[in-house]
Amino acid sequence: MTSGVFERAPWRVLSIPGPQRTFTVASGDTFEDCDPTTQELVAEVRSSTVDDVDRAVDRATHAFRSARWRNDGAVRGRILFRYAERLREHVEPLAELLTREQGKTIGEARSEIFGSAEMVEYYAGLARTVDGRAFALGDEAHGVVLREPLGVVAVITPWNWPLTLLMRALAPALAAGNACVVKPASLTPAITVEALALLAQDPDLPEGILTCVLGSGGVVGNALVSHPGVHMIAFTGESGTGIGVMRRAAEDLRKVSLELGGKSANLVFADAHLDKALDGAMNAIFTTTGQICTAGSRLLVESSIYPEFVERLVERANALKLGDPLDPATTLAPLVSFIQQGVVRKFVDLGRAEGTLLTDDVLPTNDLIAAGCFALPAIIADLAQGSRVVQEEIFGPVLTVHPFDDEQEAIGFAEITEFGLAAGIWTTDLDRAWRVGRAVHAGTVWINTYHHFYPEAEVGGFKKSGLGRQQGPVGLLEFTETKHLNFDSRTTLW
Ligand code: NDP
Numbered sequence: 407m408t409s410g411v412f413e414r415a416p417w418r419v420l421s422i423p424g425p426q427r428t429f430t431v432a433s434g435d436t437f438e439d440c441d442p443t444t445q446e447l448v449a450e451v452r453s454s455t456v457d458d459v460d461r462a463v464d465r466a467t468h469a470f471r472s473a474r475w476r477n478d479g480a481v482r483g484r485i486l487f488r489y490a491e492r493l494r495e496h497v498e499p500l501a502e503l504l505t506r507e508q509g510k511t512i513g514e515a516r517s518e519i520f521g522s523a524e525m526v527e528y529y530a531g532l533a534r535t536v537d538g539r540a541f542a543l544g545d546e547a548h549g550v551v552l553r554e555p556l557g558v559v560a561v562i563t564p565w566n567w568p569l570t571l572l573m574r575a576l577a578p579a580l581a582a583g584n585a586c587v588v589k590p591a592s593l594t595p596a597i598t599v600e601a602l603a604l605l606a607q608d609p610d611l612p613e614g615i616l617t618c619v620l621g622s623g624g625v626v627g628n629a630l631v632s633h634p635g636v637h638m639i640a641f642t643g644e645s646g647t648g649i650g651v652m653r654r655a656a657e658d659l660r661k662v663s664l665e666l667g668g669k670s671a672n673l674v675f676a677d678a679h680l681d682k683a684l685d686g687a688m689n690a691i692f693t694t695t696g697q698i699c700t701a702g703s704r705l706l707v708e709s710s711i712y713p714e715f716v717e718r719l720v721e722r723a724n725a726l727k728l729g730d731p732l733d734p735a736t737t738l739a740p741l742v743s744f745i746q747q748g749v750v751r752k753f754v755d756l757g758r759a760e761g762t763l764l765t766d767d768v769l770p771t772n773d774l775i776a777a778g779c780f781a782l783p784a785i786i787a788d789l790a791q792g793s794r795v796v797q798e799e800i801f802g803p804v805l806t807v808h809p810f811d812d813e814q815e816a817i818g819f820a821e822i823t824e825f826g827l828a829a830g831i832w833t834t835d836l837d838r839a840w841r842v843g844r845a846v847h848a849g850t851v852w853i854n855t856y857h858h859f860y861p862e863a864e865v866g867g868f869k870k871s872g873l874g875r876q877q878g879p880v881g882l883l884e885f886t887e888t889k890h891l892n893f894d895s896r897t898t899l900w
Contacts, residue, residue: 411599411620415449429606430599430618431458431465437621439596442509442740443730443778449507449596453621459587459629462617466558466585467635469614476555476583479534485608486530486581492604493523500569502732504597508565509740509779510694511731521859522569522601525877528861529577532882536582547894553886555583556661557637560630562623562651564643565591565742566697566801569601571665574861574876575640580615582885587636588618589627591643593742595620623647634658638885641665645799645825645870652873663874663884665699666867667799668827671820672702672856673810673842676711678832682854684715687805688722690830690856692783695739696803697746699871700828702856704796705807706819712809716787719807720764723783730774740778741802747779750802757786757795757804764807791822799825813838817845826868830856849875 411432434453441448454462474481493500501515510518538552559579563572568590579586590598599618606616619626623643631639631654641651642665655662672690674683690702707715729736741747757763764785769775783803789796796806810816820829829848831839843851847868852858859865864878874884 411452412596413450413452414447415596416447427606427613429602429616430454430620431462432620433458434621437592439507439593441506442742443506443774445777446506448503451595451620454619454626456625456629459619459626459633462587462619463558463630463633463635465614465617466587469612470555470557470585472612475585475612475615479536479581479583481610482581482583483530483533485605485611486526486533486577488608489605490523490527490530493519493526493601496604497523500597500601503600504569504594505731505739507596508568508594509731509742511736511739512734514694514739515731518567518570522573525570525573525861526577529581529882532578532879533581535879536882536886538888543892543894546896547892550891550893552889552891553582553883554889556885556887557584558635559584559586559885560633560636560639561586561588562627562630562639562641562643563588563590563594563598565593566694566699568594568597570859571642572598572601574865574881575642575663578876578882579638579640579885582882584638584885585615586617587630588616589623589630590618590620592620592622628654631655632657636660638662640876640885648872649870663876664867664872665865665874665876666827666870666872667825668699668701668867668871669704669797669799669823669825670700670702670828670830670848671704671706671846672830673816673820673832674705674707674711674715675813675816675831675833675835675838676708677834679834679854680711680715683832684718684722686830686832686852686854686856687719691805692723692726692738692803693857695741695781696750696805697742697801698857699799700850700857701801702828702830703800703805704819704823705805706810706816707807708816709809709811712807716764716785716807720785723785723805724766726783728770728775728780728782738783738803740780742779744779746801747781750781750784750800750804753795753798753800753802753804754781754784754786756793757784757789757806760793760795761789761806762787791819797823813842817842820846824870827871828852
């Protein structure tokens with residue numbers, strides 16, 4: 407075993423050649439990690455204890471003292487380049503495990519592994535660019551401003567895109583020269599540990615630069631966030647949890663980066679290329695069965711095309727095929743857990759009571775659907791903008807639809823929630839795209855596309871969707887601090 411945390415792991419499929427190194431600290435009780443489609447055991451995982459969190463942070467603190475790691479971007483870059491390659495070499499077993507553990511379709515799982523490799527590769531290149539600037543301060547003094555790593559970074563991740571969201575914090579944090587302690591979501595520990603094992607085995611990665619702790623957010627996550635040895639917390643998850651993380655970090659003034667929830671508006675104007683906008687609306691809400699922070703969960707359509715557009719959308723949603731996510735024919739995977747299924751049902755019931763449910767309402771009956779955490783796609787019309795279904799993040803395949811009469815009304819509707827993560831605009835009028843794109847408060851605004859992410863482009867939230875940015879060059883700088891070295895060769899101080 408590479409990790410020492412799996413007691414039983416029937417779905418453990420990686421057989422990693424080369425040296426195996428322990429990078430997890432876990433000596434507590436075990437918990438079961440089950441497949442949301444079949445309820446079969448994926449792994450029995452050993453949790454960390456609060457003492458293990460202390461040990462993990464000590465290990466990282468000790469490793470961070472190594473000047474070679476902190477000062478040699480070329481070494482860090484080479485390690486990350488090799489890691490990106492290893493992820494690509496193992497795409498099939500990793501994707502299968504991701505699908506089994508998280509429930510997403512196998513096609514999406516493959517694209518998550520490839521996307522993660524790209525993220526690592528991007529920051530591998532940037533590892534050699536953590537530089538500063540120098541300037542003269544008169545004739546006899548000069549200044550050198552350096553970018554330095556922060557120290558120990560805690561990376562806490564959710565379950566919906568467990569590797570992408572891990573890599574977009576871990577890769578820049580390591581590229582900048584920090585030591586990291588990772589705490590994955592309790593629903594996706596196996597894919598996280600298996601993917602990290604491919605990095606931990608690199609002989610040039612100093613012992614302790616990467617450590618993983620496992621177990622409940624309330625205990626293990628909380629202990630990590632509250633640990634005085636942690637210099638920065640890179641947290642991705644629900645807005646309420648993120649606010650609690652920030653509150654605890656504020657007690658001793660530690661840095662946080664927060665990637666939180668969303669309730670994104672997708673705006674379709676009458677002049678849009680309608681077939682493309684229909685594809686975009688489907689992708690915006692049904693990717694990952696709606697369990698994605700940037701889900702375009704509020705569709706705003708110009709009144710003149712609203713009836714036809716919504717009718718065609720409902721037809722397409724009803725044609726989605728629920729099934730085994732390992733079957734390439736499946737187009738709507740199960741939700742991650744029965745808890746999530748309960749949340750989705752509650753919101754669909756509320757939507758049905760307050761508005762009009764336009765999509766089919768009866769789950770197909772077969773053994774697979776009965777065993778799995780499935781939910782039908784739901785499109786709901788006639789809801790007031792103040793309805794909880796319109797305002798709250800559901801994290802499921804639930805779309806609310808609303809007509810608008812003009813640009814100003816569309817912008818007003820887009821802005822009515824407390825979130826500001828993403829938005830979509832569908833129009834062939836580029837002046838309008840510019841105006842509306844500038845007016846909407848969202849970290850990413852897609853124009854005639856949706857859900858395309860690139861390592862080189864920053865992401866993050868306005869309002870309650872987060873603080874700080876990940877990806878892009880700014881995503882690297884988030885994991886550094888500046889220091890001014892001031893040299894003065896005058897013989898007197900003044
Ligand atoms: P949670 O906030 O419930 O959990 C996220 C992570 O935090 C998990 O590892 C969890 O552990 C841990 N955690 C929970 N409580 C605490 C605590 N008190 N202290 C420290 N850590 C804690 O989110 P979900 O996992 O349910 O993920 C879904 C949410 O993530 C959605 O709101 C979604 O919008 C958001 N998200 C945001 C993204 C963005 O980029 N803005 C991207 C993807 C998701 P455990 O699993 O054990 O509970």
